[in-house]
Amino acid sequence: MTPSNIIVIIIALILFLLAFILIKTLLFARKSAxxxxxxxxxxxxxxxxxQVLAEHLSSVIKIQTISHEDPQEDIKENFETMQALLAKTYPLTHKNLTKELVDGHTMIFTWEGKDASLNPVVFMAHQDVVPADENTLDQWNYPPFSGKIADGFIWGRGTMDIKCQMISVFESVEALLAAKFTPDRTIILTFSHNEEVLGTGATAVVKHLQQKGVRVEAVIDEGGSVYDGIIPGVKGYVATIGISEKGYLSLKFTVQGTGGHSSTPPKETAIGILTRAITRLENNRFPTDVRMxxxxxxxxxxxxxxxxxxxxxxxxxFGGIITKILSRKGETDATIRTTTAPTLFHSGVKDNVLPSVAEAVVNFRILPGQSIADV
Structure with missing residues (x-):
C-alpha cells in the first residue's frame, strides 16, 4: 500500500468520524428542541x-426552629411561636383549610377540591433547620438567624433549605383563596418539624394519610435551585427540576485504642488510625457516571x-472530558458520583490523656442506580 493510499484512508476515517459525531449531535439537539x-x-x-414576601420569609427565619438528633434538645416553643406567626400572616389559609398536627409539631393542611374522584396532590416542605456552627459565626455576612434583607438577598438559615418553599406555598394558597379560587382536586400541604435529622414527622404524615385511606396522585417536594454560573457551558439562570434523589447513608467508624498518658504514646493511636482510614476514603472516591x-x-x-x-x-x-469539567466544582461533581463526606469526629477528654476510643461519622449520598451494597 502506497503512502498516498494510507493518507486517503486516514482522511476517509476522519471524515467518517466527523460525520458520525455530527449526526449524533443533530439527533441529540433534535430531542432537546x-x-x-x-x-x-x-x-x-x-x-x-x-418586599412583603421578603419580610414574611424574614420573619420565620428569625425563629430558631432547629431540630436535633436528640429531640429533647429541640425548643418546642420556637415551633409553636412560628406556627402562631404563620396563622397570623395567613389567616385565609388557616380559616379555609383543615389543619391537623401529627407527631407533635408536624402540620397537615387539607384544601378540599371540587372533584372528590380525583386523587389529591401533596405540596411538602419542612419547618426545621440545621444549627449554625459556632466556629463559623464570624464568617457569616449577617447572623444566621437575623433574617436580614440586604444586598438583594434574605440572609439566614432556612432561606434555601427550606422555609423559602414553605412560605411560597402559604403565599400561593393565601392569594388563591383571596381570589375565591377552589382547586379541582384536593390539595394537601405538609410541613414536617424534624426533616433535617431524618425524623419522624414525614413518616407520621404518611401513616396518618394511610389511616384515612388517602392515595395521592403526586408529591411536590424540595428539589433543585436556580443556578447562575454553576452548570458548565450554560450562561444565565437555570431553574432545575429534580426528578430523583440520591440515597442517604451514614456510617460510624470506631477505633479501639490503648489509653494512657500522652507522655508515653504507642506507635499508633486511636485517632491516628481513624484519621488514616478517613483519608483513604477521601482519596478513593467513587467512580463517575455522566449519564446521570x-x-x-x-x-x-x-x-x-x-x-x-x-x-x-x-x-x-468525550466522556472523559465531560467528567473532568463537571468534577471541577463540588456542586456538579456531586451530580455524577456517590459522594463521601466525613461529618463528625469524636475522641479524647483531655489534652494529656490518650483516648482509648475514636469515632467518626461519614455521610454518603448515593447516586441513583447504585445501592448501599455498592458503598
Whole structure:
C-alpha cells in the first residue's frame, strides 16, 4: 500500500468520524428542541409586593426552629411561636383549610377540591433547620438567624433549605383563596418539624394519610435551585427540576485504642488510625457516571454551548472530558458520583490523656442506580 493510499484512508476515517459525531449531535439537539405548549391559565394571576414576601420569609427565619438528633434538645416553643406567626400572616389559609398536627409539631393542611374522584396532590416542605456552627459565626455576612434583607438577598438559615418553599406555598394558597379560587382536586400541604435529622414527622404524615385511606396522585417536594454560573457551558439562570434523589447513608467508624498518658504514646493511636482510614476514603472516591446528567443537558437545549451539546451527544468519545469539567466544582461533581463526606469526629477528654476510643461519622449520598451494597 502506497503512502498516498494510507493518507486517503486516514482522511476517509476522519471524515467518517466527523460525520458520525455530527449526526449524533443533530439527533441529540433534535430531542432537546424547545417546544411551546399552549394551555389555559386556570388560576388567578399572582400579584404580591416582593418586599412583603421578603419580610414574611424574614420573619420565620428569625425563629430558631432547629431540630436535633436528640429531640429533647429541640425548643418546642420556637415551633409553636412560628406556627402562631404563620396563622397570623395567613389567616385565609388557616380559616379555609383543615389543619391537623401529627407527631407533635408536624402540620397537615387539607384544601378540599371540587372533584372528590380525583386523587389529591401533596405540596411538602419542612419547618426545621440545621444549627449554625459556632466556629463559623464570624464568617457569616449577617447572623444566621437575623433574617436580614440586604444586598438583594434574605440572609439566614432556612432561606434555601427550606422555609423559602414553605412560605411560597402559604403565599400561593393565601392569594388563591383571596381570589375565591377552589382547586379541582384536593390539595394537601405538609410541613414536617424534624426533616433535617431524618425524623419522624414525614413518616407520621404518611401513616396518618394511610389511616384515612388517602392515595395521592403526586408529591411536590424540595428539589433543585436556580443556578447562575454553576452548570458548565450554560450562561444565565437555570431553574432545575429534580426528578430523583440520591440515597442517604451514614456510617460510624470506631477505633479501639490503648489509653494512657500522652507522655508515653504507642506507635499508633486511636485517632491516628481513624484519621488514616478517613483519608483513604477521601482519596478513593467513587467512580463517575455522566449519564446521570445527560437528560439535563438535553433539556437545556440551545441554552447549552454547542461544544457541550457535541460532547454529551458523543459520550463514547468525550466522556472523559465531560467528567473532568463537571468534577471541577463540588456542586456538579456531586451530580455524577456517590459522594463521601466525613461529618463528625469524636475522641479524647483531655489534652494529656490518650483516648482509648475514636469515632467518626461519614455521610454518603448515593447516586441513583447504585445501592448501599455498592458503598
Amino acid at each position: 424547545s417546544t411551546t405548549i399552549s394551555f389555559k391559565y386556570g388560576v388567578p394571576r399572582f400579584a404580591q409586593d416582593p 446528567v445527560k437528560p439535563m443537558f438535553q433539556g437545556l437545549g440551545s441554552a447549552a454551548s454547542p461544544m457541550m451539546q457535541v460532547a454529551f451527544a458523543n459520550l463514547w468519545l
